[in-house]
Amino acid sequence: MTVVAEQTGRWLDQFTQQPAAEPWLKELRDSAFQRFLELGFPATHEEEWRFTNVAPIARTQFANEHLNWETARGSLPTTFFNGKYVAAALPEGVSLGTPEDLKAHLGKYASYHNHPFIALNTAFLRDVAVLRIDRGAVVDEPVRFLYGAAETHPPVAAHPRILVLAGAHSQCTLVETYAAQGKYFTNAVTEIVAGEGAVVDHYRVQSESTEAYHIGILQAMAGRNANFTSHSISLGGLLVRNDANVALSEGTEATLNGLYIANGQQHVDNHTQIDHAKPHGTSHELYKGILDGHATAVFNGRIIVRKDAQKTDSKQTNKNLLLSDDAVINTKPELQILADDVRCTHGATIGQLDAEALFYLQSRGIGKGEARDLLTYAFAQDIVDRVKIPALKDYLEKVLFEKFHEHVG
Amino acid sequence: MALLEIKDLHARVGERGILNGIDLTVNAGEVHAIMGPNGSGKSTLAQVLAGRELYQVTAGEVLYNGKDLLEMAPEERAQEGIFLAFQYPVEIPGVSNMYFLKAAVNAVRKQRGLAELDAMDFLNLVQEKMKLMEMDQTLLNRPVNTGFSGGEKKRNEIFQMAVLEPRLAILDETDSGLDIDALRTVAGGVNALRGPERAMIVVTHYQRLLNYIVPDYVHVLSQGRIVKSGGKELALQLEESGYAGLGIEDVEEAVGRI
Ligand SMILES: Nc1ncnc2c1ncn2[C@@H]1O[C@H](COP(=O)(O)OP(=O)(O)O)[C@@H](O)[C@H]1O
Numbered sequence: 067m068t069v070v071a072e073q074t075g076r077w078l079d080q081f082t083q084q085p086a087a088e089p090w091l092k093e094l095r096d097s098a099f100q101r102f103l104e105l106g107f108p109a110t111h112e113e114e115w116r117f118t119n120v121a122p123i124a125r126t127q128f129a130n131e132h133l134n135w136e137t138a139r140g141s142l143p144t145t146f147f148n149g150k151y152v153a154a155a156l157p158e159g160v161s162l163g164t165p166e167d168l169k170a171h172l173g174k175y176a177s178y179h180n181h182p183f184i185a186l187n188t189a190f191l192r193d194v195a196v197l198r199i200d201r202g203a204v205v206d207e208p209v210r211f212l213y214g215a216a217e218t219h220p221p222v223a224a225h226p227r228i229l230v231l232a233g234a235h236s237q238c239t240l241v242e243t244y245a246a247q248g249k250y251f252t253n254a255v256t257e258i259v260a261g262e263g264a265v266v267d268h269y270r271v272q273s274e275s276t277e278a279y280h281i282g283i284l285q286a287m288a289g290r291n292a293n294f295t296s297h298s299i300s301l302g303g304l305l306v307r308n309d310a311n312v313a314l315s316e317g318t319e320a321t322l323n324g325l326y327i328a329n330g331q332q333h334v335d336n337h338t339q340i341d342h343a344k345p346h347g348t349s350h351e352l353y354k355g356i357l358d359g360h361a362t363a364v365f366n367g368r369i370i371v372r373k374d375a376q377k378t379d380s381k382q383t384n385k386n387l388l389l390s391d392d393a394v395i396n397t398k399p400e401l402q403i404l405a406d407d408v409r410c411t412h413g414a415t416i417g418q419l420d421a422e423a424l425f426y427l428q429s430r431g432i433g434k435g436e437a438r439d440l441l442t443y444a445f446a447q448d449i450v451d452r453v454k455i456p457a458l459k460d461y462l463e464k465v466l467f468e469k470f471h472e473h474v475g
Numbered sequence: 476m477a478l479l480e481i482k483d484l485h486a487r488v489g490e491r492g493i494l495n496g497i498d499l500t501v502n503a504g505e506v507h508a509i510m511g512p513n514g515s516g517k518s519t520l521a522q523v524l525a526g527r528e529l530y531q532v533t534a535g536e537v538l539y540n541g542k543d544l545l546e547m548a549p550e551e552r553a554q555e556g557i558f559l560a561f562q563y564p565v566e567i568p569g570v571s572n573m574y575f576l577k578a579a580v581n582a583v584r585k586q587r588g589l590a591e592l593d594a595m596d597f598l599n600l601v602q603e604k605m606k607l608m609e610m611d612q613t614l615l616n617r618p619v620n621t622g623f624s625g626g627e628k629k630r631n632e633i634f635q636m637a638v639l640e641p642r643l644a645i646l647d648e649t650d651s652g653l654d655i656d657a658l659r660t661v662a663g664g665v666n667a668l669r670g671p672e673r674a675m676i677v678v679t680h681y682q683r684l685l686n687y688i689v690p691d692y693v694h695v696l697s698q699g700r701i702v703k704s705g706g707k708e709l710a711l712q713l714e715e716s717g718y719a720g721l722g723i724e725d726v727e728e729a730v731g732r733i
């Protein structure tokens with residue numbers, strides 16, 4: 067056996083031992099697994115994976131997931147746990163999707179044909195959190211998706227899958243949270259469809275353990291005049307790859323915000339893609355990274371403006387703060403602009419803490435360590451300010467405050 | 476013992492010498508004005524005293540309260556009672572003025588063996604000083620100096636000084652960019668802090684500020700050296716005959732005469 071076949075072959079036992087599924091699902095899983103075997107794990111000579119070496123994932127023998135999920139604690143609003151709906155009642159205007167919804171939409175946006183991790187996720191589809199937001203419904207209460215694992219040997223692999231269909235002119239807030247302890251592999255795929263004029267505010271809070279592998283893929287399809295926002299907060303994980311992709315329609319407004327914080331040996335890769343397919347679309351993207359220790363990070367922001375997408379207005383910004391000499395960031399905008407009447411701006415910065423600002427704080431009696439923490443915290447502030455859920459905003463402020471106040475007291 | 480004693484201070488940036496032997500003694504209760512043309516080294520002196528590492532001290536010594544000042548980190552100097560009002564106050568987006576000031580007050584209090592101020596006491600202190608400086612309360616919730624006008628920044632500096640109550644205040648061109656009303660308010664804030672236990676070094680290019688903050692001594696700096704010292708009448712003399720009257724070249728002044 068070749069190395070590649072050996073690595074993908076490790077998943078064969080697990081795949082064949084899966085519980086039986088309806089024919090349409092079995093067919094989907096089978097072809098996805100087939101595709102996974104063909105693609106193999108990505109290698110660093112592939113442009114999309116140039117700076118992210120997934121060999122540690124490929125080499126590990128993972129256990130089957132379903133035995134190992136914790137049960138949800140406390141009473142939370144609308145909660146899915148590992149795709150299973152666990153809270154008492156769905157808010158008004160939200161319903162569980164039907165098998166027809168699944169058949170019609172699952173895998174239609176996040177294509178497994180060119181992405182081995184989507185293929186792997188699709189091959190192991192079981193508990194899909196599928197939600198439908200009624201047309202015109204205004205849902206205030208955030209819908210939460212919680213994923214966590216208990217520590218096991220061998221480590222567990224989980225393939226969470228979310229599908230949200232937001233009806234025309236509906237409004238909703240979605241929160242995905244990933245957190246657990248020990249070594250494991252999360253391979254999550256989320257598909258969101260925002261119907262015409264819908265407003266979707268999506269959050270992804272990744273606080274995995276610093277031994278965990280995390281692949282998180284978002285594929286959003288935003289309809290005419292829809293307003294789609296996704297916030298990606300990446301705090302944990304040893305080896306992390308986030309893909310946040312959104313396709314826009316006519317008059318769509320899309321926003322991608324991101325914050326990644328890494329230290330020690332952590333590696334975090336954010337690939338984003340904003341696809342302007344139709345005219346009059348607007349997109350804003352702001353990703354910020356704070357890297358310390360030997361952490362490495364990647365930001366790759368692709369903006370596609372297709373031939374039809376005249377009057378597109380797109381702005382991309384990536385800012386990085388390096389707190390140590392050993393931290394590394396690779397940042398790259400990737401603009402593919404085929405229309406001529408568009409406005410696209412992009413900019414990336416890599417810097418250290420501002421020496422003048424540090425001195426100013428110190429000159430007022432604030433110790434150097436605290437001054438550094440304060441400025442680091444301030445760097446992340448504008449991403450946190452964009453979070454519209456008060457409880458989540460408070461939580462993030464607390465987490466950041468604790469992260470950047472280790473020198474104090 | 477003098478509060479501050481500067482002896483033969485030399486400092487440079489990179490290869491370039493900027494301070495070329497400064498001698499200055501400041502006693503508690505005194506106000507010293509340092510005047511001089513642009514580029515003569517006034518800000519450099521102020522920054523060196525506050526501990527800016529950018530400037531390398533190559534010779535000389537500075538004693539503060541008898542202690543070796545140059546050995547101290549910038550925050551220690553502040554905790555020991557040195558305050559620099561910056562010529563160009565720094566904008567710090569993302570840090571609220573309130574949070575910043577509270578951290579500063581408590582750092583200084585801690586060094587003095589005082590308990591941290593609770594939220595209520597802090598607010599009372601801050602409100603009293605804001606009134607003194609005729610400052611808009613909303614500035615407290617804004618990020619430090621961010622988007623402040625030139626005048627607001629200068630007021631904010633003196634407001635911080637009023638809150639921190641330093642023993643040695645160094646004011647670097649606090650008058651520049653202020654209209655006459657703002658200048659009066661700022662000078663009022665400074666004068667309120669004058670007292671037998673405190674000293675001030677007032678750095679200025681123009682004599683104007685010294686009508687409001689009347690100094691005990693005036694020193695003229697040129698090319699990194701104090702070339703003339705005297706009483707407050709020296710400032711008036713400068714006002715009349717300019718730096719040129721002292722044989723000092725000042726480009727701005729020369730241009731003004733054309
Ligand atoms: N960071 C620096 N790098 C290089 N030169 C500097 C720096 N700071 C000051 N200087 C130079 O030192 C001289 C004195 O500057 P400064 O102390 O700002 O003068 P003043 O405040 O009297 O106008 C000037 O010629 C200035 O250009």
Ligand SMILES: [Mg+2]
Pocket residue numbers: 517518519562647648
């Ligand atoms: Mg100056």
